[in-house]
Amino acid sequence: MALKNINPTQTEAWSALANHFNETKDITIKNLSKEEHRKENFSIQFNDLLVDFSKNRITKETLSLLVKLAEEVDLKDAIEKQFTGEIINATEGRAVLHTALRSTSEEPVLVDGKNIKPKIQTALRKIKSFSNKVISGKWKGYTGKAITDIVNIGIGGSDLGPDMVVESLKFYKNQLTTHFVSNVDGDHVSEIIKNLNPETTLFVIVSKTFTTQETISNAETIKNWFLKSATIFDIPKHFVAVSTNLEAVDRFGIDKNNVFPMWNWVGGRFSLWSAVGLSISLSVGFENYKALLAGAEEMDNHFRNEDFEHNIPVILALLSVWYNNFYKAETEAVLPYSQYLSKLPAYLQQAIMESNGKGVDRNGNTIAYQTGTIVWGSTGTNMQHAFMQLVHQGTKLIPADFIGYKESLYGLTEHHKKLMANYYGQIDALAFGKTKEEVHLELKFSGDEDKINQLLPFKVFEGNRPSNAILFDKLTPHSLGKLIALYEHKIFTQGILWNIYSYDQFGVELGKELAKKLLNKQQ
Ligand code: F6P
Secondary structure (H helix, E strand, C coil), X not given: CCXXXXXXXXXXXXXXHHHHHHHHCCCCHHHHCCCCCHXXXXXXXXXXXXXXXXXXXXXXXXXXXXHHHHHHCCHHHHHHHHHCCCCCEHXXXXXXXXXXXXXXXXXXXXXXXXXXXXXXXXXXXXXXXHHHHHHHCCCECCCCCECXXXXXXXXXXHCHHHHHHHHHCHHHCCCCEEEEECCCCHHHHHHHHCCCCHHHEEEEEECCCCCCHHHHHHHHXXXXXXXXXXXXXXXXXXXEEEXXXXXXXXXXXXXXXXXXXXXXXXXXXXXXXXHHHHHHHHHHCHHHHHHHHXXXXXHHHHHHHCCHHHCHHXXXXXXXXXXXXXXXXXXXXXXXXXXXXXXXXXXXXXXXXXXXXXXXXXXXXXXXXXXCCEEEECCXXXXXXXXXXXXHHCCCCCCEEEEEXXXXXXXXXXXXXXXXHXXXXXXXXXXXXXXXXXXXXXXXXXXXXXXXXXXXXXXXXXXXXXXXXXXXXXXXXXXXXXXXHHHHHHHHHHHHHCCCCCCCCHHHHHHHHHHHHHHHHHC
């Protein structure tokens, strides 16, 4: 059964929220924070994860109206449909089952009447045995040497997820060096191969369709480069593919034993949990890869079973809708306080904006309300010395997610104390600001009394800028899996709330077509 079509703006909860917004839009986080038990009432602890959303412009009533909205659009029904393999990606006629990829339960998940779980287990065993062989050095290149470098050739979902995870889990990596080639810009591939030894490099071509211009061009260029020193009989030792398009993979010359499966019930941007994540397993080992999946599964179970009031992805999605649709915020910032997560914002840009950047609802009608948020960000503390000026004192409201860890990985505690002091310092500065009176006093004490009139307005911080503090104990494969799944479910929830199809991406096609036409004209 398909997803329901419910225009959110026609619901009772939406009207109530609109009224509630008019009544409460001038509330301040500063005043709200004086409420007794504010923090406890607006936080969710879920094992090693604490989400504190108390520094938002919301009251208990806001939250209960938002939850009512989720109920009125029948989010519960949509969640069950997603997890059980209904064709919820109706425009492409597909189920959406990245959750099945990390499920360890015995519960069968049917696609076209067949349980897909055994196929998933077979693929995982293949990933395990291949990763073990390459990492241990049993897998030899064409001159009998062990593999030292992995090159992932892919783009979009076949690049951003694995690249982000490999970077985020660098602390856990083994002796292999992993590279990523994505752009059709020939300088990208040239830079990657220039220092590589074909004898010791393994190429993983990742393309669900195996027709993507960028990926196939890069793969062909690399194959030609490889064949300058090796022969076509050496290809099986150095090229493997992850794809649904077995014919095209075969035409490329890849041995059928070296093909890892992809399925059309997994969207590209949600595919790092499938064999698309092969480069992750190669980089950190299969056990760590499994831990990543286990973390995601923990979040899946939370999302599927927890009531909405205590459901982290649901709450974060509702807050985002609150700012996007009522406060008219245009963008959201994702600010991880871990250098390892430097690639998270780019990954989330695809996941969020390719999914929810839609202007037509599930009835095919043009939408008259705002949908997908623009997401951007960078790591703390670097961004404090870059764009945070605008977030603190600019004219735009930019809700932000601060992602942090209680512990650092190398144990430089003095650094970590400073890092986390900045994390909390930024959150408080955004929420509470600095009043005229405080600035006045400060200038007076610093001996700048004569400059008070001149400087005072520039030094005031309005505050009242909302943020969520997403705090894990430690960055591990498990907690990373949980974090990624959290955002995946937030995306899904928002798509349901906005009555759009989150799992197609027709918007990327026109530019591709025109580029092809132009190219054909030139030839
Ligand atoms: O251009 C968009 C897109 O279709 C993404 O959704 C996808 O992740 C990417 O291209 C790569 O596609 P493929 O894995 O088929 O090469």
